[in-house]
Amino acid sequence: MFSRKDVDAILRAVEKLNTQMGLFAVIIPLLFAVIVVLLLLYCYRNPGRKSSRALIGSLAVIYVFSGWTIFAGRSEMGTTEALVGAIALWFVAFLLIIDTIFHWTEVRWPERFDLKVFSVFFMVAGIFIYPLLEMILGFKWPDMVLFGAECPTTIFLIGLFIGSIPRVNKPLFVIISLNAIATGGSVAMNGAPFDYLYALAGVVGIVMIVKYFRRIFGKEVSRA
Numbered sequence: 292m293f294s295r296k297d298v299d300a301i302l303r304a305v306e307k308l309n310t311q312m313g314l315f316a317v318i319i320p321l322l323f324a325v326i327v328v329l330l331l332l333y334c335y336r337n338p339g340r341k342s343s344r345a346l347i348g349s350l351a352v353i354y355v356f357s358g359w360t361i362f363a364g365r366s367e368m369g370t371t372e373a374l375v376g377a378i379a380l381w382f383v384a385f386l387l388i389i390d391t392i393f394h395w396t397e398v399r400w401p402e403r404f405d406l407k408v409f410s411v412f413f414m415v416a417g418i419f420i421y422p423l424l425e426m427i428l429g430f431k432w433p434d435m436v437l438f439g440a441e442c443p444t445t446i447f448l449i450g451l452f453i454g455s456i457p458r459v460n461k462p463l464f465v466i467i468s469l470n471a472i473a474t475g476g477s478v479a480m481n482g483a484p485f486d487y488l489y490a491l492a493g494v495v496g497i498v499m500i501v502k503y504f505r506r507i508f509g510k511e512v513s514r515a
Contacts, residue, residue: 292477297372299482302434304364304373309433320437323353324418327447331398331414338399344391346398347460350448351387354380357441379470380441386463397458398451406454409499413450413492417443424485442478445471446492453499457506464507468496 293301309316330346358380365373390396401407421443425435438444445467452464471493479486500507 292473293481295481297368297481298478300368301364301478302483304367305436305440306434307367308360308363309435316433317437319356320439323349323356323439327353328418331451334398335400338397340394340397343394343396343398346451347387347396348391350444350451351384351391353439353444354384354387356439357444358384360440376441383445383463383467386460386466390460390463395458395460396452396455398455401454401456406456406499406503409495410450410454413453413495414447415450416488416492417445417447417450421446421485421488424488428485430485442475442486442489446489449492449496453496456499456503457509459507461507464496465500468493468500471496 312319326349327346330342330349334342334346336342358377361368361380362373362377368376401410418438422435422437436442438447449464449467449471452459452467471489473493475486475489475491475493479490
């Protein structure tokens with residue numbers, strides 16, 4: 292899906308954008324992380340339509356920003372490639388907006404042990420473990436991707452959806468899990484090994500979809 296040349300172009304675009312944004316390249320991801328964590332805790336304390344809409348809506352805004360970061364790298368990645376990537380993320384934002392309208396996803400503390408473990412792990416991974424893994428593998432600022440960019444944000448979203456089973460955005464859950472496997476795997480194999488974490492999130496997402504298929508896609512959806 293991505294060649295070594297593509298990954299090199301992405302990394303150059305990341306470095307250039309972070310340099311151009313300066314301190315805001317850190318402040319914005321930090322702000323996003325604080326907002327989603329606070330809203331997540333709000334959902335756990337007060338589960339329901341209002342809290343879930345607030346968190347899902349905030350993620351829609353983050354994906355709009357994420358799409359912009361991809362399009363901003365068009366001089367390194369190529370206009371067509373950057374536009375396709377941006378539109379894909381804006382489509383995710385669109386499905387999240389639809390989610391807030393129809394309340395497909397209900398975020399609350401999962402009761403089942405496996406959902407609890409995987410959900411918490413990938414949400415923590417998207418915000419904290421991903422940048423740590425980048426540094427462990429030798430990537431330094433400004434050659435780093437933080438929360439708000441596609442990969443770490445989608446890792447978080449997969450974790451959120453795992454914990455929300457069975458009341459979850461079904462089409463988006465499937466789409467982002469499959470994309471994580473394809474995109475994360477190919478990017479990781481061609482110069483950005485930290486994205487194996489992205490691919491892993493996709494694999495676990497698909498496994499959970501298969502395991503809880505009847506609960507997710509059944510006519511009567513009850514809490515896991």
